[in-house]
Amino acid sequence: xSGIPLHERTCKACEGGVDPVGENELASWRRDVPxxxxxxxxxxxYRKWNTGDFVKAISAMREIAExxxxxxxxxxxxxxxxxxxxxxxxxHAIGGLSxxxxxxxxxxxxxxxxxxxxxxxxxxxx
Numbered sequence: 506x507s508g509i510p511l512h513e514r515t516c517k518a519c520e521g522g523v524d525p526v527g528e529n530e531l532a533s534w535r536r537d538v539p540x541x542x543x544x545x546x547x548x549x550x551y552r553k554w555n556t557g558d559f560v561k562a563i564s565a566m567r568e569i570a571e572x573x574x575x576x577x578x579x580x581x582x583x584x585x586x587x588x589x590x591x592x593x594x595x596x597h598a599i600g601g602l603s604x605x606x607x608x609x610x611x612x613x614x615x616x617x618x619x620x621x622x623x624x625x626x627x628x629x630x631x
Contacts, residue, residue, distance in 0.1 A: 516576035525601025534607035549595035558611035
C-alpha cells in the first residue's frame with residue numbers, strides 16, 4: 506500500500522477484471538475514513554449528513570459532483586427530507602469496493618468537513 510494519503514491519490518479507471526479489496530486493505534482504508542460505514546453486504550461504504558437545509562444539501566452535492574467528475578468515479582447520492590444527504594460509494598464494474606471508493610471518500614471528507622468558516626454548518630452528522 507502506498508504511503509501517499511488517500512485524499513492525495515487519483516482514482517484509476519476500472520472496467521472490471523479485478524477483485525474487490527481484500528480484508529487487509531479494507532481494514533486499513535476504513536481507518537483512514539472512519540466516518541464512513543460499511544454496508545451490510547460489504548460491497549459499499551456510505552456516509553450520512555444532516556446539511557441543515559435544502560440549499561446546503563445541493564451545495565454539498567455539487568462539491569461531491571466536482572470531485573467525482575475529476576476522478577471519473579461517481580457515487581450514488583441520496584437526498585431525502587430536503588436536508589438529509591447520504592453518499593454511497595462502490596465500484597460497480599467489480600461489484601464491490603476498490604481503492605477508488607476510499608480515495609473519493611477521503612476527498613469528500615476533506616472538502617465537506619473543512620468548509621469555510623462563514624459556511625461551517627454546510628454539513629453535520631446525520
